[in-house]
Amino acid sequence: MAAVAAPDAFNLGFIGAGNMAESISSGVAKSGVLPPASIRTTHRRTDRRLVFQSFGVKILETNAQVVDDSDIIILSVKPQIVKKVLLELKPFFSEEKVLVSIAAGIKLKDLQEWSGQRRIIRVMPNTPATVVMCVGEMATKKDEERVTSLFGAIGKVWTADEKYFDAVTGLSGSGPAYVYRAIEALADGGVAAGLPRDLVLGLASQTVLGAAATVNLTGKHPGQLKDAVTSPAGTTVAGIQELERGAFRGTLMNAVVAATKRCRELSQT
Known part of the structure; x- marks a missing residue:
């Protein structure tokens, strides 16, 4: 993936050094968007600190130090503790800093209330690097460009x-x-x-990868692509018939709806 040049130099901090923070910071460092020395985080566990140090991230002692030493702070903790963490860090934020939250279900108005920040951007990334971004009203165009440059280093960004x-x-x-x-x-x-x-695992994963790439590259509707590889009375239609008998499509649709409902519950609690 080609690097996306950042508009200018800045420091990036992670509050929460879990798998998603690791994926983002590693991608940003490897892409050249920011030098590793411009990225900082902290963690109580030695093994997590060593993971981030392995690709050059600066390790600080406390979350407060991470906020103080960063221009953009990515909040990557579990949704259930976002309020507690932001209230603790509220004294260390300032108007010059940008808060980026990747916590599921936590709305901009709550992030602003708990942190005291006005320049806020919500981002929903996933591990295969699909990124959706929502820019708060007080975030500037420069803030948006910087955050887009960060997440553009690991995947495709939608707003x-x-x-x-x-x-x-x-x-x-x-x-x-x-x-x-x-x-x-x-x-x-x-x-x-x-x-x-x-x-079988290689065949299965490559089949899914190839099918997804075909949808992206051709722009055709998946149903159209399915019809193109489904011969009358052939093997594929026999398999599709079994999928329909097992309510395959309906089950996937219900999974998305159930996860959406749970996300709304998290935002309310």
């Missing part, structure tokens, strides 16, 4: 109104897990059909 974010979470944020289950099921189906275990 959407905040009112869509719960559904974005249900589809894009949680969607990779649904696809992983589908790959697992395809592989197990291959074993049931007589294929060796060491072959």
Whole structure:
């Protein structure tokens, strides 16, 4: 992936050094958008600190130091503790800083109230690097450009109104897990059909990858692409008939709706 040049130099801090923070900071550092020395975080566990140090991230002692030493702060903690963390860090924010939240279900108005910040951007990334961004009213064009440069280093960025974010979470944020289950099921189906275990996972994952790439590259509706590979009375339509018998499409739709509902519950509690 080509690096996306940042508009200028700035320091980037992560509050929460989990897997998503690792993925974002590693991608930003490897892409050249920011030098690793411009990224900072903290964690109590030595193994997590070593992971970030392995690609050059600066490790500080406290979250307050991370906020104080950063121009853009990415909040990547679990939604259930966002309020507690922001209230603790509120004295260390300032008007010059930008708060970026990737916490599911936490709305801009709550982020502003708990942090005292006005320049806020909500982002919903997923692990395969699909990124949806909502820019708060007080965030500047420069803020948006900087955050786009960061997340553009790890994937494709879309902008959407905040009112869509719960559904974005249900589809894009949680969607990779649904696809992983589908790959697992395809592989197990291959074993049931007589294929060796060491072959099926590669076949299943590459099949999903190729199908997704075809949708993106052609721009055709998935139903149209499905029809193009489904011969009358052939093998594919026999398999599709089984999917329909098992309510495959309806189950996936229900999964997105259920995840969206849970995201709304998180925002209310």
